[in-house]
Amino acid sequence: MVLNILKGLALTAKDIIPVSLFLIVFQIFVLKSPIGDIKPLILGIVLSTVGLYMFIKGLEIGLMPLGSSVGSKLPLLDNKLLVIAFAFILGYTTTLAEPALASLAMEIEELSVGTMNNKWLIHAVATGVGIGISLGMIKIMYSIPYTHIIIPMVLIASILAYFAPNSITGIAFDSGGVTTGPVTVPLNMALAIGLSSVISGSDPLLDGFGIIGLASITPIIAVLLLGIIVKF
Template sequence: MKEQLRDFLHALLHAMRNLLPIIVVVVAFQALLLREWPEGGLDMAVGLLIVAVGVALFLQGLELSIFPVGKRLSNQFARRGSLPILMAFGFAMGFSAVVAEPALIAVAAQAEQISEGRIDSLILRLIVAGSVGLVMALGVLRVILGHPIHWYMITGYVLVVLVTFFAPEEIVGLAYDSGGVTTNIVTVPLIAALGIGLASSIRGRNPLIDGFGLVALAVMVPMISVQLYGTLVYADGGNMPANADLISTGNDTQPTSGPLQAILDLLGMLRDVLPIILVVLFFQYAVLRRHLADPIKVGIGFALVIVGLYAFVIGLKLGLFPIGQRMAEQLIAFDSWLWVYLFAFAIGFATTMAEPALIAVGHQAEEAAAGKIQGSVIRLLVALGVAVGITIGVHRIISGDSIHHYIIAGYLLVILLTALAPRYIVALAFDLGGVTTSEVTVPLVTALGIGLASQIDGRNVLIDGFGLIAFASIFPIVTVMTYAILMERVVRPRGETS
């Protein structure tokens, strides 16, 4: 019991450390620039605390249930050496993990509300989850066959650009954001562990070159599938509302209006997590025909996952969504757009530098790269990429430019850099683009984009409000690959000749 309590406190500190950069940036802008306490500030503060507690409970539940059970299943299937079973397990785990992804649930709910139900949140989540499931199965096959990741990425992003060219503008930003939020609090550990574990267990495979890349594929494929879904949804060319009245600030919904409502919300969370539970039980009992090692501990873990997910969603409504939208309203009131750009850059850079997953990946990459790149340099490059990406995305909203042009240009640049970059950095760079946005950053950035689009005349919230997460995923790939190319072709040759 003491060990579980210590782990929970550690997870709570982890969540609060993720929130700290956001709090510092918001307080700095409120105190130095706006010089006022935000309206509803107490509710927002309580919401942030609830988010931290929810994330801590969620992580603790994962550590007790999904992670250890999934790891044991992966090891047992790898020892069997059955490719169909490994691919089926990869699909099932990818699908079930993304269906329960908190950030995807939040973004899908916002999209359904803004589109007045035209985009169905459940269908959107099923499409994204199915895409990630296919990616996991494909990724397992790629690692086993030893195919180079860069050919998958170049082919995939050429297809992404082509689909984006023909997709309706109402869906493009949402599609790219849906791809960006799939790799987050649940999916990254599962996906990364499966890829690196397979590469480490197969003779002739390099964990750095072959183990990374699954996260990048999990970001890319949903972009294609969601745009195809949007093409069908908007095939009749219907107009979407552009006003701000459709946007929920989070204060008009009382998530705890009574015990009955709380029970219904918890049942909703159970529905979200149920696919993971069913997948684990099916493969454990029907395929392996073995009992769970500690069913009581696993059951407690799943319960903590459900309660934590419920608290996380409640905290979003009270804290992070209102902060992003309120800051957008206040900064727009100034005569200069400079403060909006500075806030976007500061939020992107500060939150990314404090992202624990990025710190861990940077450390592992430093060891695997054998001195070719440093973990601290990776963090700086990725944080700079996220900050620049969010700032460019904010500029697109302010200027009213088409997201098609920005996205297509961004990924054409990525494709070019992929062809030029040294092979050791390609998979890592794409994975870094997928792990930069944390479970607390995504809702805030989404709310910031929606808040800006709802406050600027002539902007359509569905078209212009989404897309910031996509920019935050593209530009870290650009900065990391550019650095590797410069080090490989400019800096090192000079050092060798001297």
Template sequence: MKETVKEVFSAVVPITVLVTILQLTVAKLPTNVFINFIGGAVLVILGLTLFLIGAKVGFLPVGEMVGSSLVTKGKLWLILFFGFVIGSAVTVAEPDVQVLAGQVDSVSGGAISKFIIVTAVACGVGIFVSLALLRIFLRIPINYLLVIGYALVFLLALVTSPEFVAVSFDAGGVTTGPMTVPFILALGVGVASVTGKRTSSSDSFGLIALASIGPILAVLLLGVFYK
């Protein structure tokens, strides 16, 4: 708990101090707005602390156990299917994804609904989590998959609206949040460890790298249809 509290303070306190300095010098925000900001910062510290403790205590062990249990079943299709389901589910639960989808919905005036963005991002992560798990079994070098994945990203960016290009890369970023990363990382460690390979850590980190490409491609494809 002490380590988690330290991590949260190091993330939240600097921006809080910076805004306070700006308030006392050049920004001069309305008093009620600044008070709301300070109160919100306190709530963020409390909320993130509880959230991260819950993720470390509950999600990390369960993710690793689920990954190892799936491999013992001996059916590749089952592992890939549940990789997709788990990747999609934790993405829907990711707070950063919900915030991004809500902002896109608001800015577009409802033309691109929150549901559509969340669904596209979740499916993108789910598909690429399955692909990353398949890589562990087929021993495909991650460099090949990353090059192919980003080549597709840049090709789609040429035929997609600029607005969707911007949102797509944001979507790739928000899927590396405190909910998605611990669980998927643990899932990869569980799968790789049971396969008897010595590179379980690198395989699980590669899983995160690939999973972040999925939402970028998904939103770019969404932009092609909305164009």
């Protein structure tokens, strides 16, 4: 047990330490700027390593098995509308828990001097993700080719971006990016794979993936619509 933990920490450190060293070397030798107090820096790297390891292990033993288990049992409901509604609620609520989205919304409200309400943005993005996850469930249950859904969504986003105010366009596309966070991705992806693994004729490799892409494009559409309606 202890040996496995040490191996896991070592693997995590291999991801964090090279990036940290690159930044340190760049600051010292290229920017010609001193690091300052080295102790907080070392402590931060250590805490980041331990925290990332614990988060990954938490996903492996908790969130992902739970999402996969729930997804594999959704057909027991024998009600596709209920499955779609569940997917929407899950996508909506997991997005509200994303720290990156909250940070983005606060920055936008501050920079816009309150003209862009952060709650409106957060709920628009969460609604978009909920719709995206629901579309993913529909795709799996009805064996709809992925391109038949994603291409129209991209076209809709492109058209809305043309008509939306310039002040909201960049925010909308960044909002789609922050939804691919540490809470939304593993749980919803595991849910989709779990569902596709028990649907007759469905291949988890073909049908279980792509749901995160849908959950990224639909919040862009939602925020663009918000900008057009509210006219920031």
